[in-house]
Amino acid sequence: MTRHEMLYSMKLIRAFENALAAHPDHGFQLLSAGEEAVAVGVCAALAPQDQLLTGGRSIGFALARGLTPAEVMAELLGKSTGTNRGKGGRGHLSAPAQGFFGAHAVVAGNISIAAGVALARLMTGDPGIAVVVFGDGASGAGILHETLNIAALWRLPVLFICNNNQLSVSTPRQAVLAPKMISDLALAYGITARTFDGMQVDIVAEAVANAVQAIRSGAGPAFLEFTSCRFAAHSTAARETRSRDELQRLRLACPIMDLTAALLTTGQINHEALATMDSDVSDKVAAALNFADASPFPDAAEALSDVF
């Protein structure tokens, strides 16, 4: 993926989420402004045959993985044209045929599932790997450790990625996680683990590409931590706990602004191209909204379908 494409992808996520948040009937949503570099960097390094699994905060990853804004928007607005026919909604986006095995809203709930997906790949000789993204909050859950241990023992082709946005709802990571680095947790199991700056998409993409390559070559699991920053409240319905000043300060380090500045400085992009990109992104988002708004809700009878 080129840096242009990565910038585009990050802008698309930001614009998509802003439009979603402004939509009158979205219930509530888990947004990821400030964390786009992790989503885009991770997906830039994956191949089609890989499967990505995430926690509830999944919009950025779903879009970066290549799901269409239309099908994602429709799902989030509960429409039958959505990825999950409107039945999953926020926190449960899923499109396994596109390499997005899915989001799961139980904190840390997808970690062992991902290892199982990796086990299936290992046992069938499928070349794909499983990649699971979870938060700093999820890193205090016991299932992470049970899974790291088994993944290490069985040399499962799974990449554990902690998107450390430094908050679990209102709770700062420092208050609830004793380790110096979250990636330290994996070291005891003999798993290669490192922490990187998650605000720089190039760094993320390169770190993931290296890890993926090692895993594909049979090295067993790897663990990456990316330090990122959530710009908004936990959800569109949650109280913000940081001060306006602090938020303003945090938003200065924006992965989209930073990449834009870098591309401008090096002459890799100009203002005209940026403007085209922005208008293209907003067209895409507008089209997605139109599609979703025009789509029907599922029929009430669907409440009883797909149960078994």
Added chain:
Amino acid sequence: MTRHEMLYSMKLIRAFENALAAHPDHGFQLLSAGEEAVAVGVCAALAPQDQLLTGGRSIGFALARGLTPAEVMAELLGKSTGTNRGKGGRGHLSAPAQGFFGAHAVVAGNISIAAGVALARLMTGDPGIAVVVFGDGASGAGILHETLNIAALWRLPVLFICNNNQLSVSTPRQAVLAPKMISDLALAYGITARTFDGMQVDIVAEAVANAVQAIRSGAGPAFLEFTSCRFAAHSTAARETRSRDELQRLRLACPIMDLTAALLTTGQINHEALATMDSDVSDKVAAALNFADASPFPDAAEALSDVF
């Protein structure tokens, strides 16, 4: 505790368990021959105000903590004169008034409970600490990590002790635990952790005494791993998986024989004193058996008492 006393305590455990295993109606039991140095070394370093919690393999710890052979034997044979009035039985021995908060037969199930006991001590300013012993098998359970993390964050006065007898039922520790040392698991949380030879009671006692002192002085939790060896099958009802040869070889490194030899070599004990010790131990055990055998089973109506 003197080395004499520790030898006595180890002999008592061995004789007690042998007598129990030979008793016609014990159901089945989890014995600890080969692991006596851990039980006795740990208890030698505890003060009366401390609380000890263990896994299901708990007879050695209960006796080493000072519970009378009679009340332990009665409990294990289901009699109403037992520590738990016969209701707990194997795996659930409990005598909190004597600093033995209790055994719990769910593997790893007592780890978070112990941290809670420690929290209570911390919050009430009680000088005692909580000590929890669990196996290598328990070390693959997620609850260990959740608890280590919280114990580190809250600086709980709790000592985690892994009695690594290298087997979980039939499964060798190497096959199911990825870390080089089990004690490595605690390091990520910033918890002081070390592995010691658990076949030497002096080493165990000293390591525990040091850790207890640090915890009592407010240093927060600590983690000790003791490498020991289980001489018998998982339970008296379980199939043995090791060959006769291997077992014979393993039993050569016996913590009781080793301490006896050391005491003889240095002249700290003589054969006459040893013989006295042995006969005293077997008297104690015989008296315990007599007491237990003479005691009644609980009344069937007790099936409904103490439920709430």
Added chain:
Amino acid sequence: MPPTHQRLFYREAIVRALRETMADDPRVFVMGQDVGAFGGAYREFDGLFAAFGPARVRDTPVAEAAMIGIGVGAAAAGLRPVVSITYMDFLMLGLDPLVNYAAKLSYKTGGQLHAPIVIKTTAGAKGQGVAHSQCIESWLMGVPGLKLVCPSNPADAYGLMVAALEDPGPVIFVDHKKLFPVPGDVPVARYRTPIGTAKIIRAGSDITIATYSYMTRVAHQAADLLINEGISCEVIDLRSLIPLDAALVAQSVARTKNLLTLEEGQVTCGVGSEVAAQVQRRLGPVRVHRVGALPAPVSSNPVLEAACIPNAQRLVDEIKFFINATNPECLHP
């Protein structure tokens, strides 16, 4: 004369019970995710952190098993913890220390140890989707050693929380997401609502609706609608599921001859099954009909969630069919 009652939101009634008891009893403390300065997902812990500080209002990691295990251990060692499990779905992660240890502790130690813990959790659907909407009260009802309360209004929330905090054994306190912003009159004087007592919250003569928590409100709505059709509903708020006050329900059914149980969770092996069975143990065979969620997960999708969960109109339809049917089966083939 000072007022005897105050107007409180349900969430404020919870806070008040906790604040008063914490002030009186130093053994009581709170632990959970975001219960500190944030005040809890539903502001049901608002102000406690400011009043009692971080030692007694403890933010935890997302580690439900250890949260409950540590709480239970602290309880067994003499404290009175309140452990907040934000969503009842995640109680599943901590059932081992709750069911295998706390519930059996008194029994297995022959009465030496007890675990006076309160697990406060929130059930029910409010747009949160398949893994944040479940009602698993009935699982716990079959666990000897536990108590379980599920208030439907601020006054009971206060009184039952006070009672739970004083109880010698583990008590599960189940809120409902839709109840937190509901206001109600709460006596100003300190009181406890005895655990194990149901209450007739609406008198009627044709059918007994036994329900609890948020569904009491749905029952009221349906009863209002049915008056016009000449059907008079008696509504019983169970308030406590363990112990279950089946005697009160049976007295009512002895009069109305029709028992309808209403719950938001699954009917299969649900609360209603137990109410029905216990009433029949007292009265012999009676006409019974159970209403609850459709046998499917609860989606966050507004259409599907509404279709899954009982509402007043569906309840009205079910009651009319039930009362007229010779055999309820015709309703649910």
Added chain:
Amino acid sequence: MPPTHQRLFYREAIVRALRETMADDPRVFVMGQDVGAFGGAYREFDGLFAAFGPARVRDTPVAEAAMIGIGVGAAAAGLRPVVSITYMDFLMLGLDPLVNYAAKLSYKTGGQLHAPIVIKTTAGAKGQGVAHSQCIESWLMGVPGLKLVCPSNPADAYGLMVAALEDPGPVIFVDHKKLFPVPGDVPVARYRTPIGTAKIIRAGSDITIATYSYMTRVAHQAADLLINEGISCEVIDLRSLIPLDAALVAQSVARTKNLLTLEEGQVTCGVGSEVAAQVQRRLGPVRVHRVGALPAPVSSNPVLEAACIPNAQRLVDEIKFFINATNPECLHP
């Protein structure tokens, strides 16, 4: 002519079903504690490790949550895992991936993913104490998306295991500790026992006993004793709890007019509550009586365990009272 049946112990019937299916279907594999060379706590995996090797018979750490989670993930990705949870009590540690993920996977993905996993676990009391004796089948019965079978004999164990291994969704397969050494005749030809069909295992006319798993044997013993007293018992082996074959039970009760449900677990919100409710949905009010464990933990103590769990003599007493009572309440005040 070759024999049509072979004599197998229950545990051997399980092994045979696994061995045959693993040979046919490379997607099937086993994971669990001590399932490898050891062959399982009850030898119910004997020989599989030798036949299929460590890649398809995987020993795991004591990590029930990850065991189920990894199994479920592998199932969702196309394999057919059998995850062994030695004791049903410890299913509690893995309910999150089972209930919050696997059971809801097909629904929440709109049918894109399925989790064809078999969770094989063992319930019931056999001297193992408070945390190794529980029967929590009824919890799972209220979870849409799961199936649950509980055979009582080698032939059904074989047939239901084959069916479970072929099922498109998660199936919980519940053994009972006391059944493993029980012998029985098993057809030599490959077959499946359809999930969701109960069976009348003893014909009778005065009372219908609906039960399953090991308690079928207790029901038989009681029925034998009651013949002498002129009471004729029909015994139904439910075999599958999800789906529940309530139609067959209802047909029987329509004849006998008396339904007694028998389970080893707690009656509160138990299997019997559901059987009773579903039968009454079909037949209207009928005489029902539930029998199960006393409302207390199950001790490993021989006296207390025996007192807690239903046995033939207690069942005989309960049936006689029930049949004669105008109101079962007099039995259990």
